[in-house]
Amino acid sequence: MATNFWTSTHYKALLDQEEVDVVHNLDKQRGITLEDFKLIKLHMTNYIARLAQNVKVRQRVVATAVTYMRRVYARRSMTEYDPRLLAPSCLYLASKSEESTVQARLLVFYIKKIYSDEKYRCEIKEILEMEMKILEALNYYLIVFHPYHALPQLVQDAGMSDATQLIWGLVNDTYKMDLILIHPPHLIGLACIYVASVLKEKDNTPWFEDLRADMNTVKNIAMEILDFYDTHKMITDERVNAAMHKLTIRI
Template identity: 80%
Template sequence: MAANFWTSSHYKQLLDQEEVDVVQSLDKDRGITLEDFKLIKMHMANYILKLAQNVKVRQRVVATAITYMRRVYTRKSMTEYDPRLVTPTCLYLASKAEESTVQARLLVFYIKKIQSDEKYKYEIKHILEMEMKILEALDYYLVVFHPYRALSQLLQDAGLNDINMTQLTWGLVNDTYKMDLILIHPPYLIALACIYIASVLREKDTTAWFEELHVDMNVVSLLKAKLCERGESIQFLLLGSCIEFVGCCNF
């Protein structure tokens, strides 16, 4: 269902870290390691952000575009699907899916403006061709859920919705897109982890609030197996975000 996370294709398609951390054989043959793979994706996520700031689309479009890009590379090789073309095309497609359509010519204009490297310089027709290939690679599943909405709701519920906490947690959520977390965890969990990290950093006592969160029995039945499967997921998530956060803030 389009607006129901637990029955959405997004939920059904969540992957395990190990499934995401697979370097396609064509790329492996060219000497790309898992580390390289992750770094390229992080770099491309930044590229999407930079383009988005120029064409002026909202954060949700950026987040959807990065998710598309990361999904594509769980199935396709970078050798066949050049990240320098896939990345702007994902932004292009996401802008349509999120109803903030950006014209291809505008995108091409900013690509040329931002990137001096010739290898980034793709034309409109390349983007249009790649758009269709990406649609196929995504198997036409385009609805993506993000942590932002859950975040503001949870912050409000916890009484932490002051400017300071809102900005910090929002920034943390943005940072999670530097990793593949959106392919692995339900968005609300990512939001919760970010709140948790922020509350520790800002020395807010949220223990009681976290304990008070009631578990919905309907969801438990759906999720129980999943959580058992990977009991350490929340830890990984927190650690991942924490690493990112620390990296960003130059602690």
């Protein structure tokens, strides 16, 4: 069902962390490590967000595009699906499924503007071809649920309205990880409220207990988010470039 998460294809297709953290054989042959794999997906997440800002689409479109990108790489290799083309193509497809269609030529224009590196350049035709390959790789399952929808109500209920900005930013950052492939979105949203409570030193324990949500999972997600922020500081452009370079060399 389209808007009942528990009966949706999104819920049915949730993966375990171990299933997500698999580097495709073709990529392994190029020396791509799990670290590289995550780094490239992070880099592409940022790329999609930047591109989206330029073509002016909402955050939900970005979130859906990133989810498509991560879903594709849970099944297909970066060798066959060049991230530099896949990322804008995911944004292109997501703009349609989220009813905010962006023209491919506009994407091509802004890609040129953002990146001087020619390896990012692509033609309209390539985006259109990749759009179809994405549809296929996604097995035509296009519905994505996000934490955003339920968030305002939860934030208000938790008495965290003054931290709305912070929480919203945390949720956006969760797309830099694979959480959306693994956990129900409302638990991701709750984890962000949990992290914000910790950062703001607000004791929300009774509220969380009343929710009867799976608090173990919420806390685990929260830990992952905090871990991510710790390691995120150590990511440099050089490391990203080195990982990306492995994809370009001929073998």
